[in-house]
Amino acid sequence: DAGITQSPRHKVTETGTPVTLRCHQTENHRYMYWYRQDPGHGLRLIHYSYGVKDTDKGEVSDGYSVSRSKTEDFLLTLESATSSQTSVYFCAISGDKKNIQYFGAGTRLSVL
């Protein structure tokens, strides 16, 4: 998976608890992305980063925050998880040619 590690791979949590997902890359790529994948919706962009401490919102950013303190790490935080955030979350990276994205293996999150 192109030098991208997502952790944890699976997580079950309860409504109202905070959750942090981690994406770690070894490719030194500038751009990093968080997507969620749900049946019938494909891949929807949550947040993305274009450099250390430089982030911006995607199309479904409500309820999520991100941080990037190092080039290699991009964190996605659900401040207070809700059942609607049950999904599979993918991290992706791209270099200067942003037309191609490389994806991690995903994190399956269940919010009960």
Added chain:
Amino acid sequence: QQQVKQSPQSLIVQKGGISIINCAYENTAFDYFPWYQQFPGKGPALLIAIRPDVSEKKEGRFTISFNKSAKQFSLHIMDSQPGDSATYFCAPYSGGYQKVTFGTGTKLQVIP
């Protein structure tokens, strides 16, 4: 606003048959047209891509056909095999907006 429409949602093809997946778009700013392949439990990965200056690109059993005037492009899988069973996403890219837009995905099942 749905800029990319992918069809069909699901597809069942017999081994040896031809699988065809279509992607229609509205944004004329798209200038790179890839298809991603995703196996269960994995992240999507680039399969094949085409630029708008050609009408067709073939890589092994996979072919992209591009129709600029109709604003659509298709993925053809010749001699489909059970190992091709996966979800396929079109993901046109706009260099001007530096943005990828994913289709909703097509789940392909190739039966023996």
